[in-house]
Amino acid sequence: MDNDLIRMILGMKVRQLRQQRHLSLQDLSKKTGMSASYLNEIEKGKKYPKVEKIMALAESLGEQYDDLISLRLEEDLGNLTPVLNSPLIQKFPFKLFGISAQDLIQLMARVPREMGILARMLEDMGHNYDMRVEHFFHTALRSYQIIHQNFFADIEKKADLFRKQQGWERDRILTYDDLVPVLEESFGVSLDDSVLADHPVLNHMRSVLTADGRLLLHSSLSKPRRAFAAGRELGYHVLAAEERAFSSPALEVGTFDEVLNNFRASYFASALLLPRDRVHRDLKTFFKLSHWDPEAFVTMMESYKVTPETFFYRLSELVPHYFKTQRVHFLKFARRRGERRVQLAKQLNMSNVHIPHGIGLKEHFCRRWLSLYVIDELEMHPEKGMVVGVQRSQFIGYNSEFFCISIAYPGMLDKDDLYSVTLGFQVDASLRKTVKFLGDPRIQARELGQTCERCPLSYDRCEERTTEPVIHQRLQEEKEQLQALTDLREQTMVEA
Template identity: 35%
Template sequence: MEQDYIKLIFGLKLKQIRVDRELSLFGLSKLSGLSKSYLNEIEKGKKYPKPDKIAALSEHLDVPYDEMVSLKLDKNLAPIGEILQSKLLKEIPLELFGIQESTMIDIISNAPSKVTAFISTIIEIAKNYSFSKESFYLASLRSFQEANNNYFDDLEQSVIAFAKTYQVDLTQPLKSNELEEILVEEYNYTINTSELASHTELDNLRSVFVPKTKTLLLAKNIDDAQKTFIYAKEIAYNYLKITERLYTFSWIKFENFDQVLNNFYASYFAGALIIPKERLVTDLKSLFSKKSFKARDFERIINNYNASPESIYQRLTNVLPKHFNLKSLFFLRFSHQKGSSHFKLNKELHLFKQQSPHANETEEHYCRRWVSLKVLDQISNSNKPHEFDFQISNYPEEDKSYLVLSSATADPFKSNSFRSVSIGIKINTQFRRKINFAESKSIPNKKVGVTCERCTISDCNERVVPPIIISSQQKDENIANVVRQIQKKYSESS
């Protein structure tokens, strides 16, 4: 058992006993003969008392010595013990969020009952919604991205330095053969494009890395853009000297938070290398200077880079907040099987507060007026490799509007399966200042909700289920109104 854990558990127990006895630190000091500052250090988990001092506390608090030193916690503190013993505080690098571990311990020791209630609630939610360890890590990563407006200058500078060192021309589209040469010549990689195809169980994987022999196994059915991204990530792991990493793409599972964070760093580096910041900013300035928005102008930007639409959209979430001060935005990725009525939101990011479209785990039906779903319907009924659409989505209940751009492509690893990626930029003063086509009539305008169950739009032909949650809320409000009227009536008569 770690000494820190033992000290903290003793401190939590002592504080709980003191509070139960309705004693202040000053009162316990007078009772036990130990100084108030020393007792405070014990309760914060910073010091562990010697046996004679534990004996004094045991005697004056009328608690058996063995119970005082036992690591067993009662039901009120048990959840805290579990989270501390699991080393969760050490596994997630709290310093990323500007939080010191000692600060967390202070919070826990100062309000153990409130922290216990919070932890118990999180555990209950996790059970009910099948919230896995990976989900928790990814939620922590999203918070880290959002706290930094999803822009990391040290990684941007690393890309520029790498390009200079290896004479990579960032003004031209990057091809996979250029990066493959660097991996083979500089980092002694062996590239294998046949092994994965012989294992049907690995159909969903794009690549597997074998560290002992530096062998990179690639799936056969990936295009050059996907291959370029995989190579760029491998270069990032080597150039940034990352050792705690994942060995498959897409990931199977995360063992710890460092793997999650390093996977993000490598992906960010890859995106910044393939879609250089300066080129993208120039392209966006040209787009934003136009008086009307046309699909071909945005699709031209996508075609300027050897990258998937998802990589382009992800890169927009880095560049728009930093270089255009457009911070209120969201990124969504949906998957959809042809012939199914189900749309799964499997990736999202919200910058500058939670934006309106967000994931739900209650089996509700996402608004069918979203352009994110519309492009999935379009591509599942066409033979096109890429479908693009756009609209202004108005949320009347929240008085918010977003310009939403969305692209859909076929999933190369699943038959009749499709994916869409979308970026939504909130329409506000900054949006109108930076984007010339902000008031353009060429952009379709739609009233939307979040889910059908919670939508108040009455004339919606796309609705797939009734607004049952809204109806329930209205019924409750009607009951409350009648109760208030009765109370008022009989209050006046008295």
Template identity: 35%
Template structure:
């Protein structure tokens, strides 16, 4: 893989500095021996300048190495992790400016403390290998950080969505499947076809895929109306926002670059913004928050009136609540479960705060008191015994036993892949704050329709020993207490 020009300068500077230190030379001693200035050597070692051929030859002679060794991009074992990083896509593809980081500052950091930074990079890469982290997962982690940093709200995309609505769906004209299909065919020369998972089982997990050479969009024939509507809106988003580097499938088969991940997010954000209008949702949320009592059915009706899946609706909430209601202490997650089974899998999460939630927990049993899990149990029961095929909505006030933090949680469960008897619940969790109580009238006083439960993170960490819902021993908590007891015993030794 080719190395970026800026990185070639840095590699040369790192190598020069390491060779100089290995020989016990100061910058002034090397400058005097080579006939170059101290300030010039400083610029070279920081990766800001790359010397010309005659000066490289003078430096090589002064250090007692041959010219080819000095200009080679091969680094010592100490600096190999930095070399691997610079040769990777990370620094060239991910726009560090999005996070307020000047790339030159990062390069200077690498140059200032190469050994320490090298050790840190090596550690992170080893962690990634140990957990089998794919490039896609790394990119998605970067994307989540980017969303969290901006409270998942982007005014430029909102403005583009408003411009689209004014042009194609002014007033109360709905953005429906007919409008989107017409735009794709007439404005962008799309052909739209459907495929059946029975005849193409290898493509069953995909909701759609796009063939750019024929401008053909293939839609899974088993999609719901809401899913199909969102995919069409996302396709319009790619075109309307002129996002050329894009994934060709819905559900990543492979992510080629960070730009592709970012563009997919922008098109998806645009789709949500034109399907669930900002002004309309703000007005309806204000009416909902002013109610004195909570209604599960009423909240479910609001989602359905927006012609959105629960997941897409919650996601749109995360765009607007921080900006227009000042509610920013929240997180969202999705849990999947096979009907009748007792295993639950966290398949998506997004945090707009650093507080409680399933973030970072793997290979443990989530608390069975979570509304996100109990609603899945209820859905499974109604499916098996009452022939129910719809969605359920439940709310709960959850106080974590360890941290004593309290959250108002709304969870919606529905079939995810009915042919595989797989269900999912999506939950939006709001930290109980004075702002939240002020904005949501039904929380102050608490609406009787909202039950209260003491919960925890996982069974393995939980100290509620009389919990009837426990499915695993508190082994992590026990280890922690054993370690604390050992420390106390050691302190008692005189």
């Protein structure tokens, strides 16, 4: 059991026994010879006293030593057992959100029965939806990113300092060939692309770090993807990340720190490959164009020698910070060639629009989404290699409009895997002032739903509909029933 939890259990027991015996902290201080402030820290789970002090506490409280240090909870505190044993409670990064273990234990001690019920409810939800602790970790990480508007000045500064230490100009575009010597000479990591592609089990992996310090890269990775993998490995070392993933994608997540450090190392890589001052200048120039120019956008992206995903995600970090456009969402969709169902593979939603996602989502995303349209376009015209699209999207039921840019591209390891990345900006006064071509009539405006199952548009209003609006219909029926119930009750009251 975690040391924090051991301290908290002892603290709860001391507090409960003291209150049962109607002793104040000052009373217990006189009995034990310990200061009231020290006893208060024990009760809050901040301190774990030495053996002789625990013996003094046990004697003063009329409790057996073994019972006091036991991790078993009884009577009123017994309801906390499922809470303290819950993997979610033990591993969730409460400190990241300004909640200490002591804050949590004080809440649990005040309402142990309610906290026990909450823990069982969370456990049941996890089982019902096949949710693992790592899913909670990723949800916590996204919340952490949203709190910080996905901009982390400390990592930006470390990337700037690292560039300076290597003698690289502040705005220089770095490549895989620039990063490899630094990895090898400064951190003892060698690169090897001769193993993964032929591995009988792990040939789907993009990279694996071996115990002897070799970074194995899949031989099919492009230079931009290799550069990002090398930049992320540099990030792990520069940021001194102890807990980390050793493969990409990660097969198993043990702690939240692994998830957080993977994000921070990836952020470092993007900050290294796309220096923020240069990106800021390029975006200002592009946004001043009088009309939407897809060729200019692609040229700007390709000048950084990174993948579309890396470029778009970097924009989700810098646009809210530099252009004061806070309502931004990043989406990555995946679909197999020849299949209709798409998967939301990655998302960061800093907007006020609900984007359906989650474990086991069986609904059909709206085919009017630009993200899906560009994938369909790429499948119909694979010779293009990449499809760029732009759209003004009005979500049904939300009083807001988004300017969206999407790029679809084929998978690197399997060409039948099709992907799209999308960046959406809420259209407001700030965006209208920043993006001069926002009113370009060639940018199509479309009304969209979330999923076909939730959309109120009928077949005659939406040719893209793929299935019946069963969820919308059910919600409408429930709404009508509630209204009918209200009317009936009011009518009965009038007659009476």
